[in-house]
Amino acid sequence: MKKTLSDMQPGEKGTVLSVSGDNTVQRRIRDMGIVRGTEIEVVRRAPFGDPVEFRLKGYNLSLRREEAACVSVEV
Template sequence: MKKTLAGLKPGQSGVVDGLTAAGAVKRHFLDMGITKGVRITVERIAPFGDPIAVRLRGYSLSLRRDEAAKIELEG
């Protein structure tokens, strides 16, 4: 099983290996700069686990946990 962004804890980071999303969701990820080889760091997770605040390419972004599960990481 591949490691995904949803499995990281605050302060942990990973490098994007691929996206399992398709269609409009995949396009949305690409538009936000989530592409293969980009390092993403989890900054915060909301008290009930959704959403997740991440940092990549010098900016912060919030993702739902189900979206984060579609972002596969290396390793």
């Protein structure tokens, strides 16, 4: 099933399919290690849902919901 990172719930895992958005957002997300084929897991959401904490490649990373919405994953 295809979703965006912002649609995933804590404990859910997926594999990155693509990154959308303007070039600045795409570059920022790629620079953090979120590229096609990366396995990623939602760790938790902050109160009110923003930001969201993810685990990938052995480290944790937080993204704003609007950034997470730019990343498509297969779950």
